[in-house]
Every structure is written in structure tokens, then in C-alpha cells.
Amino acid sequence: MREEMSVKGKTFMAIAALAAAAGLIVTGAASAGGGGAETKVTIKAPGGDVFGKVKSSKPNKCANGRNVKVFRQKGGAQGGGDDIKIGSDIAQANGPNYEWNIGQPGVSGKKIYARAGKIPGCKADNSKTIRAGSTS
16 A cells, blocks of 8 residues: 555656646746837937837837827936826827827926836837926
């Protein structure tokens, strides 16, 4: 009886190990895709208006209709949990470009940047940080 239990136990362990390995292979294949198409977000604020573009190698999927959030940078680098969201817009086609515009959020002289988050098939991107121009 003990020999029978030992064989059953070894068989169960072998099946469990194969199932775990198969799960890792499937998970690895899904994550090895690189995260999707490249995305590039730009930002400008020469006066009071804050606007920019979303660019991608797959513009219909990754630029058109893309949600862009604009943040006021609080510290020396983007992120960190203390940056303040000051607005957002949806990028729309304008000729060959996909543009967004949050109007005049009142951030003259402040450090700001734009972010397009990751969506299925498209990578995320942050613009460079810029100092918003004055409204006068």
C-alpha cells in the first residue's frame, strides 16, 4: 500500500510540475510581446494654452482618441506621487497629426508634462518636462 501511495504521489508531483511549467511558458509568451506599439507624446505651452501631439507607429490604434493627462511637476523629477493633474484631453486627428489641448489651466511659470498611459497594444509615454510660458 505504501509503495502504491508513493507512486501516486510522484505521479501527482510530476503532473503538478508540468502544469506549473506550462503556466510559466504561457505567461512568458504573453509578456514577451514588448508591450505594444511605441507612443510619443509632446507638449508645448508658449503662452497660456497647453497643447501637444500624440504620435505612434500605429496612429489609428495608439494616437487617435488617446487620453492625455497633463501634470504639474512638484519635485525634481516626474512622478513620485506628488505631481498634480491639471487637465486632460482626447487626442483627435488634425490633418496628419493627432493633437490634444487643455486650454489655459493657469500654470504660467510652472513645470508641466503630459502623459499617455498604456492601453492594450500601445506603450505609455511621458513628454519632456517644460516650464509653461507666461500668459502676458
